[in-house]
């Protein structure tokens with residue numbers, strides 16, 4: 092018996108080996124052929140293999156990229172560079188119903204500026220919430236430069252929950268950057284302006300125009316920014332630019348650079364040299380250093396007063412309380428990146444070829460010694476460059492941003508003018524490698540590259556021009572994100588991804604296993620504010636409530652009908668349609684679109700969404716589901732009847748287009764019984780296996796049980812009608828009974844296939 096076993100094993104091994112060998116040969120010859128046909132080199136194929144994710148596979152990292160002036164956030168995977176989602180933040184987006192349902196309109200309304208709807212945003216810098224300096228995957232923040240606002244996205248469902256508008260600024264670029272425990276979200280202004288909304292002539296620029304830096308207080312429990320507990324540092328009218336928060340030893344401090352400390356006001360039309368000339372004439376600008384920890388204490392002690400309803404730390408107070416310092420920076424700097432160990436701050440000279448490494452320790456020493464080289468026109472103490480600088484490194488012409496590797500000291504700087512990435516060591520100043528970029532790279536990003544513990548591995552170059560990289564699509568080119576492998580000593584370009592939305596500035600990448608988004612909501616959920624919706628409804632509780640000319644319809648959606656299917660209102664009524672998706676199954680989203688009312692909702696499983704409009708014109712308004720949710724999705728439809736004032740219903744009944752007989756009814760019942768046999772077989776298979784060990788299958792079974800329950804209800808209606816000899820209704824209900832059976836069978840088969848493919852075992 093032992094021998095027989097061994098023999099069998101031998102045969103098995105031999106056979107599988109020969110299959111494997113011939114398989115390899117076959118694959119090789121085919122691969123060779125494909126390479127020849129497509130003109131691919133071995134390097135190309137290697138790059139392809141490094142980025143390819145087979146069907147059904149997942150990416151290792153998830154990227155959140157700014158969507159630039161689209162006002163959206165772009166989500167994609169690494170290494171595949173497959174786009175996963177656009178998350179609407181500042182801009183309406185109909186697929187997600189964002190800006191179309193009442194709930195999300197309320198979020199967008201939080202971002203009104205002087206009472207005006209602003210339906211776009213110039214997004215620049217996304218930031219993932221951090222715990223102890225590492226990305227925790229809970230929340231994401233993104234700024235709008237044009238209208239100084241911040242959007243808060245909850246990563247449990249990838250939806251925008253809040254928009255806050257800055258009470259002081261008229262533009263904001265240096266956000267969002269979070270402190271190591273997401274205590275605060277930093278947002279620095281860009282173009283100086285008066286803090287009041289009053290008219291102040293440009294002639295008063297130096298005295299009444301101001302820059303600044305807001306520390307927005309974030310409440311991790313509620314997942315919302317608390318404007319009332321946030322504070323702003325008043326800053327000189329320099330153009331504050333990028334920011335970063337200190338960490339490790341520099342925890343409690345914030346850093347942000349600036350350009351145009353010349354305080355130059357252009358005016359080509361007034362015969363003055365333009366901004367670009369006056370804003371780059373001096374050799375240095377200023378790095379601003381702020382002590383947010385101490386500022387927080389002052390706020391808590393009631394020592395900071397509110398202006399425009401928000402805490403404002405004036406420059407006078409900042410000087411008195413020793414909260415803010417300046418250090419000169421090289422010409423028109425850009426980038427402001429704190430190293431993972433929190434000991435250095437790297438700033439690039441945009442009009443120069445150096446990256447400047449500042450030492451936190453030296454800065455603190457100068458502050459302790461009150462060793463200042465002077466004071467700026469507003470009295471802010473200036474630490475001499477040579478007292479704060481660790482080293483400057485020649486990295487290439489037009490350096491911008493710096494990101495970090497998992498290897499200690501190793502970093503990467505984007506070089507705009509030279510179109511390259513420079514890999515170097517900020518501890519030694521040694522240049523390690525360079526790679527050309529197509530073309531004019533702005534930001535760059537490594538995996539978790541601005542956290543305390545970067546992962547390295549891949550780098551994405553976010554390029555400003557794509558020129559000749561893709562099939563031409565007109566004068567407006569796609570953006571180009573280039574994926575680079577940084578695991579070896581030399582960087583290797585892997586992939587060019589065209590992004591048809593933008594211009595993206597910055598992006599952040601988080602390890603995919605840190606994200607745990609939900610697949611559905613608790614039934615009756617307002618996903619925009621994450622509370623139970625007062626407008627939710629349940630099966631059998633659908634209703635219409637009229638109050639004067641206000642009509643509220645509380646409806647439900649489930650495969651494959653909208654309840655109600657007929658809505659009657661009167662011309663001039665203000666109508667709110669509140670719809671709850673009763674599904675619990677994954678990916679069973681229903682949409683809701685209506686003729687002529689600018690209504691398009693996305694109602695994910697469990698969600699309640701509302702649409703309010705004035706039915707100002709009598710007429711017929713069909714509505715339907717916009718997601719292909721089932722075989723009878725096209726039948727998921729209804730009519731809004733807007734009746735003229737004083738309309739009297741006609742004394743006629745709806746006449747069915749088709750008449751059914753007893754035979755029709757009996758034939759349908761026979762089909763239903765046969766279908767039930769199929770269902771029983773599937774159920775038999777599922778319950779004889781360990782299906783309860785598979786969460787996906789448990790969810791499918793729950794959903795199928797629901798559907799079968801609905802089938803039983805209408806089966807009873809069908810039989811009751813037949814008993815009365817009403818074969819018309821008996822047949823129609825019998826058909827509905829069958830519809831529910833089909834959905835049950837569909838779910839059951841999906842569950843069965845899943846069990847078969849995932850190694851379920853027979854238990855009885």
Ligand code: CUK
Pocket residue numbers: 215216264333425426491492533534596597
């Ligand atoms: S900025 Cu665009 S390349 Cu807004 Cu971060 Cu530097």
Ligand code: CUA
Pocket residue numbers: 650651680681682716717718719720721724725727
């Ligand atoms: Cu619901 Cu289509």
